[in-house]
Amino acid sequence: MINQNPKRSDEPVWWGLFGAGGTWFAMFTPVTILVLGIMGPLGILDAEALSYERAADFATNIIGALFVIATIALPMWHAMHRIYHGMHDLKIHTGVVGKIACYGFAAIISALSVVFIFMI
Template identity: 70%
Template sequence: MNKNPKRSDEPVWWGLFGAGGSWFAMITPVTIFVLGILVPLGIIDSNAMSYERVSTFVTSIIGGLFVIATIALPMWHAMHRLHHAMHDLKFHTGTAGKVAAYFVAAFLTGLAIVFVFMV
């Protein structure tokens, strides 16, 4: 029995994968339904989605975190899925593919943070 097993970083990526998949499955459809169907049909008053109100929401800490999570978590999910799909398709990119996939997710997460909190 190996008394000093090698540590894996995979739980971190699987955690972000799971969080992104859950967010994309539960929150994104509701957001699309409200913003893409209820508001255009007039079921929700369009004044509720005025620029001033939306800007106030997004610049609040809760709104900013919501926007960042809406962008970042599904991106981590997608990049983790892409990384493992490439392996399944016999494109063995090794560590370079892993670093590239997670770099894209981290970069877009960073951009989301910068654009939400610096604007």
């Protein structure tokens, strides 16, 4: 018999953030590391292109601000979801407290990234 009134779950929200964070981390983080961590220090890019003024201008532009916030926040949601379910796989059942701790930490980091970007 099919339950006509199934209990609503909040898992689609967390899985959506998990998927978005994993995709962002796989697609954009390697390019960001290549440009800022390898090409810049090796001198392949002009030093003026990575100056503080240009970086600050990028981070205060709406597109740049959204990019920086997404680069910080989305992988954090991915990591916290993986930790939460990894603890369950290791037979560490934390229940609602673990869910609040993991997702609360990701929410705090996301909020701080928004606050710090708009303080620039």
